[in-house]
Structures are given as structure tokens and as C-alpha cells.
Amino acid sequence: xxxxxxxxxxxEFRKRYRWMAxxxxxxxxxxxxxxxxxxxxxxxxxSGIAQQNITKTLELPATRGVIRDVAxxxxxxxxxxxxxxxxxxxxxxxxDVERIATLMGLSEEDTAALTTRLVELPENRRTHQLELYSxxxxxxxxxxxxxxxxxPALDIVTVPxxxxxxxxxxxxxxxxxxxxxxxxxxxxxxxxxxxxxxRMGRSGLERRYEELLRGTRGYRxxxxxxxxxxxxxxxxxxxxxxxxxxxxxGHELQLTIxxxxxxxxxxAFRQHPSGAAVVVDIHTGAVRALYSKxxxxxxxxxxxxxxxxxxxxxxxxFRPLIDKTIYETYFPGSxxxxxxxxxxxxxxxxxxxxxxxxxxxxxxxxQKFRCNHRHDWVDLYDAIVQSCNVYFWELAEKVGxxxxxxxxxAVGFAERSGIGVNSEAKGFLxxxxxxxxxxGAFRPGYTLNTAIGQGNTRVTVLQLAMAYAxxxxxxxxYVPQVVQNxxxxxxxxxxxxxxxxxxxxRVLPEHLELLRRALTxxxxxxxxTAYRARTREGxxxxxxxxxxxxxxxxxxxxxxxxxxxxxxxxxxFAGYAPADDPQVAFAVLVEHxxxxxxxxAPIAVMVMQEYLREPEGEEPE
Amino acid sequence: xxxxxRTIRDExxxxxxxxxxxxxxxxxxxxxSATDGGTTSDAYVQQLYWLIxxxxxxxxxxxxxYRYFERYGWVIYGACILALVLVFVLGKSVRxxxxxxxxxxxxxxxxxxxxxxxxxxxxxxxxxxxxxxxxTLADLIIPGLILALPxxxxxxxPDLGTAMVLAFIFASVMxxxxxKARSVVTxxxxxxxxxxVTWFYLLKDYQKERITAFWSRVGGTQADLxxxxxxxxxxxxxxxxxxxxxxxxxxxxQTRFRFLPDQHTDFPFPVWAEEHGFIGAILLxxxxxxxxxxxxxxxxxxxxxxxxxxxxxxGAMIFWQTVVNLGMVSGLLPVVGMTLPLxxxxxxSLLSTMLGLGLLMNVSMRRFSx
Numbered sequence: 001x002x003x004x005x006x007x008x009x010x011x012e013f014r015k016r017y018r019w020m021a022x023x024x025x026x027x028x029x030x031x032x033x034x035x036x037x038x039x040x041x042x043x044x045x046x047s048g049i050a051q052q053n054i055t056k057t058l059e060l061p062a063t064r065g066v067i068r069d070v071a072x073x074x075x076x077x078x079x080x081x082x083x084x085x086x087x088x089x090x091x092x093x094x095x096d097v098e099r100i101a102t103l104m105g106l107s108e109e110d111t112a113a114l115t116t117r118l119v120e121l122p123e124n125r126r127t128h129q130l131e132l133y134s135x136x137x138x139x140x141x142x143x144x145x146x147x148x149x150x151x152p153a154l155d156i157v158t159v160p161x162x163x164x165x166x167x168x169x170x171x172x173x174x175x176x177x178x179x180x181x182x183x184x185x186x187x188x189x190x191x192x193x194x195x196x197x198x199r200m201g202r203s204g205l206e207r208r209y210e211e212l213l214r215g216t217r218g219y220r221x222x223x224x225x226x227x228x229x230x231x232x233x234x235x236x237x238x239x240x241x242x243x244x245x246x247x248x249x250g251h252e253l254q255l256t257i258x259x260x261x262x263x264x265x266x267x268a269f270r271q272h273p274s275g276a277a278v279v280v281d282i283h284t285g286a287v288r289a290l291y292s293k294x295x296x297x298x299x300x301x302x303x304x305x306x307x308x309x310x311x312x313x314x315x316x317x318f319r320p321l322i323d324k325t326i327y328e329t330y331f332p333g334s335x336x337x338x339x340x341x342x343x344x345x346x347x348x349x350x351x352x353x354x355x356x357x358x359x360x361x362x363x364x365x366x367q368k369f370r371c372n373h374r375h376d377w378v379d380l381y382d383a384i385v386q387s388c389n390v391y392f393w394e395l396a397e398k399v400g401x402x403x404x405x406x407x408x409x410a411v412g413f414a415e416r417s418g419i420g421v422n423s424e425a426k427g428f429l430x431x432x433x434x435x436x437x438x439x440g441a442f443r444p445g446y447t448l449n450t451a452i453g454q455g456n457t458r459v460t461v462l463q464l465a466m467a468y469a470x471x472x473x474x475x476x477x478y479v480p481q482v483v484q485n486x487x488x489x490x491x492x493x494x495x496x497x498x499x500x501x502x503x504x505x506r507v508l509p510e511h512l513e514l515l516r517r518a519l520t521x522x523x524x525x526x527x528x529t530a531y532r533a534r535t536r537e538g539x540x541x542x543x544x545x546x547x548x549x550x551x552x553x554x555x556x557x558x559x560x561x562x563x564x565x566x567x568x569x570x571x572x573f574a575g576y577a578p579a580d581d582p583q584v585a586f587a588v589l590v591e592h593x594x595x596x597x598x599x600x601a602p603i604a605v606m607v608m609q610e611y612l613r614e615p616e617g618e619e620p621e
Numbered sequence: 622x623x624x625x626x627r628t629i630r631d632e633x634x635x636x637x638x639x640x641x642x643x644x645x646x647x648x649x650x651x652x653x654s655a656t657d658g659g660t661t662s663d664a665y666v667q668q669l670y671w672l673i674x675x676x677x678x679x680x681x682x683x684x685x686x687y688r689y690f691e692r693y694g695w696v697i698y699g700a701c702i703l704a705l706v707l708v709f710v711l712g713k714s715v716r717x718x719x720x721x722x723x724x725x726x727x728x729x730x731x732x733x734x735x736x737x738x739x740x741x742x743x744x745x746x747x748x749x750x751x752x753x754x755x756x757t758l759a760d761l762i763i764p765g766l767i768l769a770l771p772x773x774x775x776x777x778x779p780d781l782g783t784a785m786v787l788a789f790i791f792a793s794v795m796x797x798x799x800x801k802a803r804s805v806v807t808x809x810x811x812x813x814x815x816x817x818v819t820w821f822y823l824l825k826d827y828q829k830e831r832i833t834a835f836w837s838r839v840g841g842t843q844a845d846l847x848x849x850x851x852x853x854x855x856x857x858x859x860x861x862x863x864x865x866x867x868x869x870x871x872x873x874x875q876t877r878f879r880f881l882p883d884q885h886t887d888f889p890f891p892v893w894a895e896e897h898g899f900i901g902a903i904l905l906x907x908x909x910x911x912x913x914x915x916x917x918x919x920x921x922x923x924x925x926x927x928x929x930x931x932x933x934x935x936g937a938m939i940f941w942q943t944v945v946n947l948g949m950v951s952g953l954l955p956v957v958g959m960t961l962p963l964x965x966x967x968x969x970s971l972l973s974t975m976l977g978l979g980l981l982m983n984v985s986m987r988r989f990s991x
Contacts, residue, residue, distance in 0.1 A: 010923060010924070010925060010926050010928075010929050012797075012798065012799070013797045013798075013920070013921075013926070013929050013930075013933075014921065016796060016797050017917050017920060017921045020793075020796065020917055020933070021914055021917050024910070024913050024914060024917070024940060025910070025914075027940075027944055028906060028909070028910045028944075030953075031906060031944065031947050031948065031951065031953075032903065032906055034951045034952075034953055035860065035894065035899065035902050035903070035906065035947075035951060036899065038857060038860050038861045038951060038952075039860060039861055039863055039864060039865065039894065039898065039899040039902065040864070040865060040899055042861050043861055043862070043864045043865075045861065046857060046858050046859075046860070046861025046862045047861070047862040047864065049858045049862070050858050050859070050861075050862035050874055050875055050880075051862075051874075053855075053858065053874070053875065053878070053880050054874050054878050054880075223878075224878070225878040225879050226878055226879040226880045227879070231878075236868075236872060236874045236877070237868065237869065237872055238862070238868040238872060238874055239874070
């Protein structure tokens with residue numbers, strides 16, 4: 001102890017310890033408050049990030065629901081599309097590009113285009129994967145896959161693609177998909193529904209039933225470390241998220257449409273460039289065929305049209321973009337005569353047995369109206385069978401415009417049928433006031449034109465078919481339906497659509513009976529306008545021919561070589577079959593086919609006989 | 622010296638011993654979890670060896686009356702300076718700075734020992750300083766030089782963190798003495814001038830980047846997380862996701878999946894907080910708080926200036942390292958390389974801390990002797 005130095009005064013220091021202790025406590029207090037803030041109050045936020053850190057979510061797309069026809073034939077399904085993706089930064093130019101070109105069998109032009117595309121890519125995009133080609137052929141796939149190891153920059157990505165086995169047939173009704181855009185992503189009811197690159201229904205049933213068809217996407221999560229390596233089989237306890245959510249496939253639609261019937265119609269229309277046909281079940285309103293010609297290719301629409309291709313489609317005189325069954329309207333022509341007859345019979349303004357002499361023309365006021373030929377003495381029955389205009393003109397004077405319009409409305413004209421798919425035209429019935437407003441004054445001739453389906457009456461092919469169905473079934477006007485049922489992904493029925501009656505038309509059975517006899521006569525009597533379309537075998541068909549004049553296009557389409565054709569009248573045939581025990585009603589329109597008896601009637605008769613012969617098409621479940 | 626047998630029984634500072642042992646044991650456990658499954662999974666064994674060595678060294682330190690350290694103060698200080706100089710001759714370079722000397726099988730970091738050397742040198746100087754009233758700047762010249770020499774050598778390595786600790790120890794110790802008001806003003810003015818000089822001429826780019834990243838985070842601009850802010854961000858994720866009770870021992874995802882940088886050296890606290898939650902974090906922080914307050918208590922009971930300064934110096938060393946490390950991992954301070962004493966992996970750091978604590982125990986046990 002003695003060797004050690006003297007102890008020194010520590011009194012000077014004493015007053016500082018309290019301040020030091022206070023400082024230490026304050027600093028530690030701050031740390032504790034901070035730790036409490038992070039661990040207790042911000043816990044959820046940091047936990048979320050911690051879980052995100054160690055999980056990588058791989059999205060599992062849902063399979064879109066299949067659409068089938070009435071007999072279960074696949075109308076829309078999914079197939080794999082093989083897309084070639086590349087990381088441009090890893091591609092050697094030109095060696096790798098040449099290799100790809102050889103393997104895929106690219107033309108020199110395409111190879112050059114690919115090189116340009118890669119060269120012109122901005123530097124900061126070179127590390128991002130790029131889709132080079134989509135939906136490559138099986139041969140290309142096979143060639144690329146065998147050499148994939150030599151091309152590390154390439155990746156082949158499989159994505160489901162919508163496939164329409166019947167191609168253009170029924171394309172308007174079935175519709176198509178294309179990629180979602182920013183607006184769709186923004187307006188989606190739930191932000192998780194769509195991702196950039198997804199496709200959604202854009203028209204037809206694909207659009208109408210988008211919500212049911214698309215299904216719900218799923219995901220698979222994997223645990224990854226900080227370097228992004230997947231650690232299989234690892235599952236930290238603190239991970240509170242679902243690791244797997246299986247995608248739920250979309251619902252399946254079963255249509256009322258019969259694709260075999262559609263194919264039969266397509267064959268029958270082979271000689272005509274454009275037209276439309278509708279076939280409906282008269283007892284339910286179920287639509288068996290909704291055929292419009294020509295049609296765009298749904299596969300082409302879904303990949304996005306070029307401006308040039310779009311112009312081609314819009315300037316095509318046969319208007320492939322327009323669904324002629326429900327969106328276009330036409331003069332009904334003589335098919336309208338049954339409506340005029342119905343009005344006259346119901347309101348008892350005519351004795352159906354009373355004969356009228358047709359001398360080939362009639363003079364009303366100062367105007368002379370021509371019949372198609374001289375029919376001599378005809379009663380109502382004969383007038384329908386032979387389509388005598390004179391008889392109906394005389395009748396029109398008695399019935400009047402208002403009554404005709406009233407019955408036209410009763411059978412569903414000038415009113416949307418309610419099919420519920422795509423936009424539907426309403427059609428048009430001109431009233432006395434309308435004539436006054438547009439033509440200055442009302443003249444009796446307008447009524448006469450209306451009575452024979454010229455005038456200003458416009459109907460859709462579907463409306464006409466529905467009206468004839470009502471005549472055939474005793475006066476029930478149905479809502480046309482194209483979907484029979486919806487099946488849940490597990491195969492159970494989730495919804496079945498029952499027939500929906502729009503209205504019961506109040507008509508006496510004997511009046512309908514008379515009309516039906518006359519419609520049968522049109523095909524089966526020697527003097528009937530569709531007699532030449534009749535065939536010896538098969539069930540009898542009943543119907544009414546019509547020829548709708550076309551507003552001259554000369555002024556519009558100029559000296560186009562097809563102008564003469566486009567000025568020809570449209571041919572109609574509307575009716576039902578079999579004549580003695582009606583099952584289906586139809587309306588067939590051949591655009592620019594001329595007379596209905598030579599263009600539309602043969603198509604209708606041929607297709608109906610084929611359809612009714614088919615055992616499976618006869619009474620679909 | 623001859624009275625050791627008696628004093629250990631009667632005057633052994635059990636609270637100090639228990640607090641230190643508990644922190645060190647937690648540190649080993651935490652190290653086991655932090656490195657489990659990784660390439661350095663045996664680090665905890667090495668840490669245990671160092672801990673035993675540390676306790677042994679502390680035991681030797683306790684056995685020698687601290688007044689011997691006072692007597693040989695300049696020798697100890699000189700030896701530490703010599704070791705620092707040797708770093709430049711024999712040292713090995715790791716990540717751009719030269720801090721280690723290879724000693725047989727393991728490496729030693731002289732800058733860690735320098736902290737103790739500085740404490741002893743300052744204690745010796747103040748012990749012999751006869752002044753008891755207010756000091757002027759001139760009185761600070763010699764202690765200032767005692768600080769400046771090792772600090773300059775450490776900055777040359779470069780090791781900003783240790784240089785800061787040295788400066789903090791110095792400042793804390795000098796707070797024991799009185800300084801004239803005029804001198805305080807002059808010091809502050811000097812700092813205002815020195816700060817920009819430090820920023821533009823002394824700091825390396827990576828150090829500036831970390832400080833910038835810190836301030837941008839404080840300012841709410843959330844700088845690119847892939848840069849320097851990434852470490853601090855992942856550290857907060859680890860601490861925050863621990864919640865109240867933690868994810869459980871060896872269950873921390875931030876740790877296991879390598880989201881934490883330097884999880885066994887600079888970032889062991891987030892590992893601890895993630896796995897043991899707020900409860901564990903508060904326990905650990907409380908132990909440090911106790912340790913530092915206890916050091917102040919020992920200082921206040923010391924019988925001479927040397928003992929008091931040594932106790933305050935060792936307390937300051939632990940206090941500043943703890944506060945800077947915890948402040949950095951909890952996002953309150955920029956990320957500077959600073960270990961958590963007793964808790965972080967690292968032999969030299971553990972050894973110098975244990976030596977310091979040995980001195981503290983020494984002062985504590987001899988507070989009654991005359």
C-alpha cells in the first residue's frame with residue numbers, strides 16, 4: 001500500500017454523477033420508447049414486410065369456363081399457347097438471332113425485323129424479359145425445345161389461350177376476348193380480378209358472362225431467402241399467410257344453340273355472300289341457331305386488329321362486323337302479310353272467305369300499285385299462299401295503319417326481344433304522326449306499303465322468327481334465350497334458365513289455324529310462292545316468302561363493280577316446321593338474294609328437313 | 622493483494638457480476654441463433670472461448686489492486702499506442718480497412734484495447750491533476766493530446782466507430798471536471814468549424830452515403846432501399862416483426878433468411894428483438910441500463926480520482942457503444958460500424974470490455990480499503 005500513490009480528492013467529481021445518471025436514464029428512455037413504438041405500435045406493418053420478404057407469390061391463372069352447345073359440343077375452350085420470351089441482354093446478335101431464325105423457320109424479313117427490334121431496345125429494358133413470339137407452332141416448339149440449353153436467353157412460357165373450335169361459326173354470339181387495358185384494371189370491382197396481360201370477354205357471351213366464365217385466380221407461395229432462392233419445404237412459424245390457393249375454374253355455359261344446325265345453315269348459305277338466319281324452339285323461346293354471314297375471325301379479333309385490317313373489315317360491303325340476326329334491321333317484305341291478316345281477322349274487318357279480284361295492279365287515288373302478277377279471284381288463304389299484294393292493299397284500306405301497327409307490336413316488333421347478348425336493334429314501325437313529320441303529310445299509300453311489309457317497317461331477323469314462333473305455338477311470345485344452363489366448376493348445375501314468356505297475344509285459335517293452313521299452302525300448294533323449294537321427302541315445312549326492296553346504294557357506293565349486286569332485293573323466308581306439329585320457327589334472310597322464294601325458301605326447307613331428320617336435334621334436352 | 626481471499630468473499634460485487642454474465646450469456650445464445658445453419662455456425666463456440674478468456678482476464682485484473690494500473694498507466698497507454706502502430710506494419714486488411722493483427726491462431730484488434738488504454742491514461746492524468754476549480758482550455762491540452770494520438774491512428778485505419786467511442790469516452794470523463802463557461806463557448810465554436818472539415822476531408826464515400834441515407838429516411842423521402850438504407854430498413858423489419866413476445870428462439874425469419882446484414886457483429890440486437898420480442902428487448906436494454914448506472918454508483922463511491930475516472934470511463938465506453946448501436950439498429954442514428962458490448966461477436970471487443978469490467982469490479986471492491 002505504501003508503494004502506491006496517495007489517494008486524491010474525489011470531491012470535485014461528486015456533483016456530476018446525478019447529472020450523468022439522469023442523462024443515461026433519459027437516453028435509455030428514448031431507446032425504450034423507440035423500441036416500443038417499432039415493436040408494439042408498428043408491429044403489423046413490419047410483420048407484413050417480414051412476411052413479404054420471405055415469400056414469393058406465383059400466380060396461378062384460373063381456367064376460363066368452357067362453352068358448349070345444346071348437345072354438349074365444345075364451342076369455346078382453352079388450349080395452351082407457347083410463347084417465346086427472351087432476355088435481350090443475354091442474346092448475342094447476330095449469332096443467337098440467326099439460330100432462332102433457323103430453328104423457327106423465320107423468313108429473312110422476319111429475322112431482320114427481330115434484329116431491329118432487339119437492337120433498338122433501350123439499354124435499361126435489356127434485362128427485362130420480352131415476348132418475342134406468341135402461339136408458335138408445334139414444329140417451332142419442338143425445334144426450340146431441343147436446343148433450349150444452347151440459348152439461355154430464351155424461355156418458353158405456356159399460357160392458356162381461348163380456342164374456338166368452330167372458328168367463325170356463331171362468332172358474333174360467342175364473342176371474343178382481348179387484353180385488359182388500363183381502364184379495365186381501374187374499373188374492376190375488385191383490384192385482384194385482373195392483372196395486366198389478362199384477357200377479358202369483349203363481345204357476345206364471352207362478355208355477357210365474363211364474371212361467371214373467368215373464374216378466380218389462385219396462387220402458390222414459396223419461402224425464399226434474401227437472395228431470392230426458393231427454400232422448398234421450409235415453413236417458418238411466424239408465417240401467417242396461406243401458401244396455396246388453388247385457382248377456381250370458371251363456370252361452364254351450356255347454350256341452347258345447336259352447332260350442327262349452324263353448320264347446316266352455313267352449308268346452305270354457301271352460294272350467298274351474306275345473310276342471316278334464326279331458328280327458335282316455339283315452345284320455349286330457346287334459340288337453336290343464330291347465324292350471320294359473313295363473320296370476322298374471333299381469333300383475329302382477340303389478338304388485336306391492325307388499323308388496316310380494321311378498315312378492311314369496316315369497308316367490306318357485306319359488313320362482317322355486324323350481327324345481322326339482331327343488330328341489323330330490314331323491311332320484312334311479304335312475310336309481314338300474316339301480321340296484316342291477323343289484324344284484319346282479329347278485329348273482324350274482313351270475311352276471310354270473301355274474294356277479291358287481282359288484275360295485277362290497283363289504283364288508289366292517283367297512284368297505281370303493281371302486284372307481282374295477276375292472281376284473279378283470291379280470298380285471304382289464296383292471298384297468303386300466292387302473296388297477292390292487291391288483296392292486302394284492299395285489306396289495308398279497311399284495317400288501317402293503326403291496327404296493323406298494333407298487331408305488329410303485339411308480335412314483338414319495334415321492341416327489343418331481350419336476348420341479352422350484344423346490342424340489339426329495336427326495329428321500327430312508322431306511325432301516322434311520323435309520316436306527317438317526315439313526309440309532310442300522311443297519304444293512304446303509306447298504309448298500303450306497310451300492309452305488305454315495305455313502307456318504313458323494319459325488323460330484325462330474330463324478331464321475325466319470334467313472331468312466327470308465336471303464330472306456330474298458339475300466340476305465346478317468348479323471350480329468346482341462348483343459354484340453357486350454367487354449371488359450377490364442380491359440375492353441378494348452378495343455374496337453369498326457364499322459358500320466359502313476354503306476352504300472350506290475344507288471338508282466336510281459328511284465326512291462327514287459318515293462317516297456319518295458309519303458311520303450309522305456301523310450300524305445299526302448286527301456286528304457293530315456295531312450292532318450288534318443296535322436297536318430296538321429309539316433314540312438311542310451313543312459311544311465308546318475302547322480298548325486301550333495298551334502298552338504292554348507287555348514290556353511295558359509286559361505280560364499285562359489286563354495286564349492281566348490292567342493289568338487289570333481300571330474300572326472306574319465315575315460318576316453322578314441321579307444318580303439322582310445329583317444333584321450331586325460323587326466319588332466313590338472304591341479302592341481295594332477290595326473291596325470297598328462290599333464295600331464302602330453299603335454304604330454309606333444306607336446313608329444316610335436315611335438322612328435323614337428326615334424331616339428336618329433334619328434341620334436345 | 623494479500624487480502625484478496627477475504628475481499629472476494631466480503632466485497633465481491635455480485636450485482637455487477639450477474640448483470641455482466643447474463644448479458645454475455647444472452648449474447649452467446651443469440652449468436653447461436655444468428656449463425657445457425659450458416660457458414661459461421663460455430664461462431665458461438667469461439668465466442669464462448671473468448672468469454673472464458675475474458676472472464677479470466679477480468680479475474681486477473683480484479684486480483685491486482687487498481688492502484689498498480691495507476692502507477693503503470695503510461696506504460697499501458699504506450700503499449701496500446703504501440704499496438705496501434707503495429708497494425709500498419711503487420712495488420713491485415715478486411716473490407717477496405719486495416720484493423721487486425723494476427724496473433725498465432727487468432728486476430729487481435731488493438732483499437733479495442735486502446736479504449737481501456739485511454740481510460741487508464743486519462744484517469745492517471747486527472748488523478749495527478751491538482752486542480753479542483755474550473756478549468757480553462759489550456760488545461761485541456763494534455764488530456765486532449767492523450768485522446769488525439771490514438772484517435773488519429775484509429776482514423777487512419779480507418780475505423781470511424783472506434784474513433785467516435787474514444788472521443789465520447791474522453792468527453793464523458795472530462796464532464797467530471799468543471800470547465801469555465803468561456804471555454805465551453807470556444808469548444809462549441811471549434812466544433813462548428815470542424816464538422817464541415819470532417820465531412821469534406823475525413824469521411825470516406827461509403828460513410829457519407831450511410832449518413833445521407835439515414836437523413837433521407839428521417840426526412841421521410843425513403844431513399845432507395847437497395848442502397849445503404851437497406852440495412853437499417855431490414856433491421857427495423859426484424860425488430861418490428863418481433864412484436865410483444867417474439868417469434869421464438871431460432872425462429873426469426875429476418876435472421877434465418879439472411880435479410881439482416883452483419884447479424885452477429887453490428888446487428889445482433891435485431892436478431893434478439895425479432896426472436897424475443899419487446900419483452901426480451903426491454904430485458905436486455907434494462908440490463909445495460911443497470912450496468913451503466915451501477916458503474917456510476919461505483920464511481921461515486923470510489924475513494925480516489927483514478928478509481929472514479931476509471932469507473933466513469935468504463936461506464937461511458939459501454940454506454941456510448943450501446944446507445945450508438947441500439948440507435949443505429951432502431952433507425953434513430955445513421956448506420957456506423959459499432960458493436961454492442963458483450964453481445965456482439967468479436968474476441969477483441971469482448972476481451973477489452975471484460976478488461977474494463979474487471980477494472981470496474983476492482984474499483985468497486987476496493988472502495989472500502991485505505
